[in-house]
Amino acid sequence: MVSDRGLEVLRAIVQDYVALREPVGSKAIVERHAFGVSAATIRNDMALLEEEELIVAPHTSSGRVPTDKGYRVFVDRLQRMQPLTQAQRLAITRFLDESVDRDDVLDRTARLLSQLTNQVALVQVPIRRHALVRRVELVAVSERRVLAVLILDSGRVEQRVLDAGQRIDPEQAGALGRAFTEMIGDRSPADAQQRLAEAAASAPASLGPATAAVAHALGEMLQTGGGDRIVMAGASNLVREERDFHGTVTPVLDAIEEQVTLLRLFAEMGGDGGVATRIGRELHGPLGEASIVASTYSTDGIEGHVGVLGPTRMDYAGNMAAVRAVARYLTRLLSED
Numbered sequence: 001m002v003s004d005r006g007l008e009v010l011r012a013i014v015q016d017y018v019a020l021r022e023p024v025g026s027k028a029i030v031e032r033h034a035f036g037v038s039a040a041t042i043r044n045d046m047a048l049l050e051e052e053e054l055i056v057a058p059h060t061s062s063g064r065v066p067t068d069k070g071y072r073v074f075v076d077r078l079q080r081m082q083p084l085t086q087a088q089r090l091a092i093t094r095f096l097d098e099s100v101d102r103d104d105v106l107d108r109t110a111r112l113l114s115q116l117t118n119q120v121a122l123v124q125v126p127i128r129r130h131a132l133v134r135r136v137e138l139v140a141v142s143e144r145r146v147l148a149v150l151i152l153d154s155g156r157v158e159q160r161v162l163d164a165g166q167r168i169d170p171e172q173a174g175a176l177g178r179a180f181t182e183m184i185g186d187r188s189p190a191d192a193q194q195r196l197a198e199a200a201a202s203a204p205a206s207l208g209p210a211t212a213a214v215a216h217a218l219g220e221m222l223q224t225g226g227g228d229r230i231v232m233a234g235a236s237n238l239v240r241e242e243r244d245f246h247g248t249v250t251p252v253l254d255a256i257e258e259q260v261t262l263l264r265l266f267a268e269m270g271g272d273g274g275v276a277t278r279i280g281r282e283l284h285g286p287l288g289e290a291s292i293v294a295s296t297y298s299t300d301g302i303e304g305h306v307g308v309l310g311p312t313r314m315d316y317a318g319n320m321a322a323v324r325a326v327a328r329y330l331t332r333l334l335s336e337d
Contacts, residue, residue, distance in 0.1 A: 002052055005035070006045040010054055011078045013046075014066050018313055021243070023063025068280030071291070071312055075277050079317045084325050088116065092329050102126075102334070106231045109306060109330055114234030116322040119310035120256065122294070123231040124266055126302040126334070131156065133184050133192050133222075138177035138214065140170045148177075148214055150221045152189075158221040165209030176207060176214060189222040196222075220260075230259050237310070244289070244311035251286035256309060261287075266305040269294050275320045280312045293319045295327040299335040306330060 002010070012033045016024045026042040029035070035042065046064055049055045054070035057063070066074065084092075095112050099105040106123050113121035137149040144167055150158040168176075183199060184192035196215045203211035235253060242249040255261055265283070269276040269292075279291045291314055294307030306327045308319050 002048055002054070003045070005037075006048055007073070007078060008035070009042060009045045010049055010066070010070060010074060013049075013055055013064060014071065014074045014078075017065050018315055021313065023058055023065050025063045028063075066312075068282070068312060071279045071316070072282075075279065075316050075320075079320070081275075081321045081324070082317045084321055088322075089325065092116075092326060096329060096333055099333075105330070105333060107233075109326060110231045110233035113306065113308060113322060113326050114237060116326070117308045117310075117315075117319045118234070118237050119308035119314065119319060120235055120238050121233045122256075122262060122292075122305070122307045122309060124263070124304040124306070125229055125231070126297070126299075126304040131189070133187050133189065135185055136177050136180040136218065138173040138180075140168055140173040143167050146173050146210070146214070148217050148221075150218055160217050160221060162213055162217045165213045166207075168207070168210050172207065172210070176210060180214065180218065184218075193219055193222050230262050232256065241311050241313075244313050246289065252290055255286040265292060266294060266307070269305070270296075275324050277316065277320070291316075293323050295323050297327045297330040297334070299331050302334075 009029060012029050013024045016022075016028065016032060026039040026046060029042050030037075030039045046055065049070070050057070050064065052069075053067055054073055055064040056067050058065050092112060096105060096108055099108050106125065110121040110123045113119075113123070131152040134151045134153045137151070139147040139149070141147050141161060144164050145161055146164050146168060147159060147161050180199070184195050187195065196219050199211055199215040235256075238249055238252065245252065265278065269278065275293065275295045277291065277293050281288050283290060283292065287309075289312065290309055291312045292307055292309045293314075293316065294305050296303060296305055298304070307323055310319075
């Protein structure tokens with residue numbers, strides 16, 4: 001069990017490590033922070049934090065750095081979201097008010113958020129929040145491959161060529177498309193995904209592999225949530241922070257270029273209007289050494305996400321405040337259009 005003072009020591013370690021990029025020792029904490037106790041007492045607190053896997057020694061020095069779990073405790077229990085300065089708020093207003101159309105608004109938002117946070121900025125194109133599935137079309141393009149087309153009533157169209165897992169002729173493909181339309185038509189993407197889970201179980205044995213393959217593909221298309229692309233800015237900021245990643249930052253850059261991955265993450269992070277974070281291992285794969293801070297903007301039946309991506313060693317309080325402020329202003333600006 002970590003004491004209240006121990007948690008404050010964790011706060012000090014996170015803040016100092018973010019600011020200085022150097023492991024933090026007990027002597028430095030005593031010198032920089034007014035705890036009113038000895039370095040030996042701070043070392044005892046740090047030992048308890050290490051037992052709880054909130055901090056770790058990167059090498060044999062006496063300094064410690066936060067773990068992913070430590071950052072999570074900091075964000076959930078210790079960080080105080082810093083309000084933006086009046087100058088920062090004025091800069092947001094002036095810069096975004098000069099936009100000439102919606103695409104320009106999104107482009108400016110990404111550039112502005114990157115400048116405010118020194119991270120990679122991500123702005124999802126706005127989508128209809130209550131879009132429904134209109135129909136599914138399947139077209140046989142070879143003996144075993146079909147083109148799956150998903151159409152929403154918002155006008156959004158997703159398509160993918162996939163291996164059906166078996167031979168399938170044009171008539172079978174058309175019939176299977178009509179069956180999926182009957183199953184998930186006039187349903188929201190979330191409801192449609194739940195129905196897809198039943199598809200393989202109820203499919204005739206003769207089309208079992210094809211049904212399963214199509215259901216999987218449609219689920220992935222629905223999971224992207226409905227943003228067709230993400231506007232990004234500030235990739236050079238990530239390159240400048242390459243020392244915060246083991247080896248090279250290239251896999252992270254490759255992952256964010258794969259927009260489907262980011263769209264899925266945004267969908268998982270929800271859309272309740274608050275600020276959400278995913279830290280380190282919570283992201284999995286090549287993004288497992290990064291963190292994402294995101295919020296939603298919405299107006300008149302459309303919705304999107306705005307956020308920043310950077311190393312786990314980031315200014316969470318400042319980045320969360322910037323993301324929240326920009327998302328709120330973007331909502332107001334689009335409502336006035």
